[in-house]
Amino acid sequence: MDFTAIDFETANSSGASACSVGLVKVRDGRVVDRVHWYIRPPFPHDEFSQWNVRIHGITPAMVADAPGWGTRVAGLREFAGDDVLVAHNAGFDMGVIVKSSEALGLAVPDYRSLCSLQVARRTYHLDSYRLPVAAMAAGFEGFSHHDALADAEACAAIIVHAAARHEVGDIEQLAHITRVRLGAIGSVAVRDDRATHGPMALQ
Template identity: 45%
Template sequence: MHGLNFTAIDFETANSKRGSVCAVGLARVMDGVVVESASWLIRPPRSVGEFSPINVAVHGIRPADVRTAPGWTESLRRIMDFTGEDPFVAHNAPFDRSVLRSACAESGVAVPENPFHCSVALARRLLGLEVNKLPHVAKALGLGAFRHHDAGSDAEMCAAAVVAIARRYALHSLDALWPAAGATSVGRTRVSGRRL
């Protein structure tokens, strides 16, 4: 799948405020193969850094876990060093894109201009599932179990799901997977605050 290049990204947040990023997972795909992955904890911006019990119950990350973790500015630099100019793909891209933008706003840094594509939208369009949460998509594609709401595991599974869909339907480029400027529509899509 020459030319199928992107970085899958997943964020976890400390609370319901989108800027409260506390973990990131990345999986880089080149020519349809996951070639590198990374994940780490992030100390949320101080203004939105309180951990909600609901969020802790979902991802298991606690305040003590991020006490010595890098802050958002350093983490964004590491994300961009990893990603370069690759497009991002996320499972529920409107959520992850808003986390990226809000964390940048809270920290007073510029928002990267990499386009975002949504693997939920891709699954809805092509797989015909009743539920398009990542575990359901992974099961439907025969990809096996993973640690849902672990940012690194989610990013790797998102990447694997997109590659599997690309192979199944012979859609070997981002333009084929998301036709008609699908990346630009993400910024205008309204979704609830619930994670998929």
């Protein structure tokens, strides 16, 4: 059970306004490394909305001297390597990677992803599948929600617990048994689309 869990916080509603990211590396079902970085959002995506600041507590002053996405995406590649990226509501976090890269004219990195929210829906019977509730079902509680690193750790805990519950040994098997499709961004997304739909679908 090897993967990297990821969580972003954004300055505003723009997917290109990432201001914080947490990364947690899991090997054989155990957390072996973790990192948190602040990110300076690029203009014109750098305005901090009061709503977002109220949620995550990150202010413009806290990221004023932080590296931008161009530096952080290189760090992401180094940290995660070829891992599948796991996130709670993965469409949002993968969208941040795509939109942040596009905003700077950078190539979108190649990553497959698995959504722990969807896995939780296929694993637990809960009134809510918000991250704190799903994490509690996985035995991970008392963390600081909307802290990017804490959220990534909670996400990792859900995936590890779900894999044990379904008695599977890797991310691909977990996706298969829960019937949750692996997402993709970058050129790997194009390859996956061709494999699924064939060349005629691209014409």
